[in-house]
Amino acid sequence: MNFRNRLALPAAFLFAALTLAGCQQGTHPADAMTKAASPAVPQAVAPVPGVAPSGAAAAAVKSIHSPGMVATDEQLAAGQCSAKVVDAATGEYLPDPACTPGATDPAVTQENLDSTICMSGYTATVRPPASNTDKVKAESLREYGQTAAKTTEYDHLISLELGGTNSVSNLWPEPNKASATGTTNPKDAVENTLHKAICTHKVTLSAAQNAIAHNWVTAVKDLGL
Numbered sequence: 067m068n069f070r071n072r073l074a075l076p077a078a079f080l081f082a083a084l085t086l087a088g089c090q091q092g093t094h095p096a097d098a099m100t101k102a103a104s105p106a107v108p109q110a111v112a113p114v115p116g117v118a119p120s121g122a123a124a125a126a127v128k129s130i131h132s133p134g135m136v137a138t139d140e141q142l143a144a145g146q147c148s149a150k151v152v153d154a155a156t157g158e159y160l161p162d163p164a165c166t167p168g169a170t171d172p173a174v175t176q177e178n179l180d181s182t183i184c185m186s187g188y189t190a191t192v193r194p195p196a197s198n199t200d201k202v203k204a205e206s207l208r209e210y211g212q213t214a215a216k217t218t219e220y221d222h223l224i225s226l227e228l229g230g231t232n233s234v235s236n237l238w239p240e241p242n243k244a245s246a247t248g249t250t251n252p253k254d255a256v257e258n259t260l261h262k263a264i265c266t267h268k269v270t271l272s273a274a275q276n277a278i279a280h281n282w283v284t285a286v287k288d289l290g291l
Contacts (some may be wrong), residue, residue: 069190071179071215079154080146084147089140091281093102093144093212094124098176101194104185108290112122123198125163125164125235127166127167127168127169127170127224127276127279128167128168128169128170128171128233128235128236129170129171129172129231130169130170130171130172130174130233130235130236131171131173131231132171132175132190132231132232132233133171133191133192133232133248134194134195134232135194135198135232135234136194136199136202136232136233136234136237137231137233137234138202138233138234139233139234139235139237140165140167140233140234140235141176141201141236142165142209142286143209144208144209144211145208145209146165146209147161147162147164147165147166147209147210147211147238148162148210148211148277149162149210149212149239149240149241150162150170152283154241154243154244155244156243157241157242157243157246157251157261158252158283159240159241160282160283161223161234161240162210162238164211164235165210165235165238166223166236166237166238167223167235167237168223168224168230168232168236168275168279169230169234169235169236169277170224170275171192171229171230171231174229174268174271175271176271176272178247179246179264179265179271182229183226183227183228183229183261183264183265183271184264184265186202186216188226188227189227189252192226192232194232195224195228196215199220199237202220202234202237203220203237203239206234206237206238207239210239212239212241215242215248216248216249217246217247217248217249218239218240218241218242218243219239219240219242219249219251220237220238220239221237221238221239221240221242221253222236222237223236223237223238223278223279223282224275224278224279225257225261225278227257227261227269228257228260228261228264228271228274228275229273238285239255256282256283256285257278257287258277259286259291260274260277260283260285260289263289263291268291269291271288273289274289277289
């Protein structure tokens with residue numbers, strides 16, 4: 067070994083030792099760059115038990131079997147929810163997705179369409195009586211911060227004719243256009259179009275349910291109908 071190599075060897079050992087120490091202490095330059103580039107993780111906010119947080123992201127569509135009676139699957143506070151105005155002149159309003167994500171009846175499946183939603187008179191077999199819905203509608207109006215109006219329909223987001231269910235998470239007080247004289251609203255036509263598409267096998271049951279739950283105003287277009 068020549069003199070130059072004798073000097074180089076200790077220097078190499080010294081560099082390796084310094085590098086190892088830096089890695090152990092988390093001071094390696096690459097570590098510092100990674101830490102600087104990594105965003106801080108936000109602290110989770112603890113939810114209030116039994117109450118969905120206002121302004122939260124849309125929850126997943128639920129699956130609830132409740133024929134003939136509204137299931138109280140959510141506990142919402144007065145003024146917690148707010149409908150989104152898409153076009154007030156034409157009566158296009160969307161429910162608050164955090165309060166009304168939609169819910170389907172697991173008893174309705176792609177395999178039994180002919181004996182459920184595609185059978186004439188099906189909705190009458192599962193629709194709750196007014197004595198049940200009127201009470202829940204009054205509570206929903208308070209939750210949405212609305213006053214009672216004769217043109218406001220207590221509407222299923224995923225309608226019964228599309229395999230929707232009777233639950234608080236699938237019902238909301240739907241405002242109507244200012245010129246309306248009754249509860250007939252533009253969403254009714256969308257529901258009829260999707261129902262026909264399901265029963266003629268142009269779209270699947272789940273595709274139609276998800277489309278109307280996501281945005282009933284664009285559901286027909288989103289499904290290419």
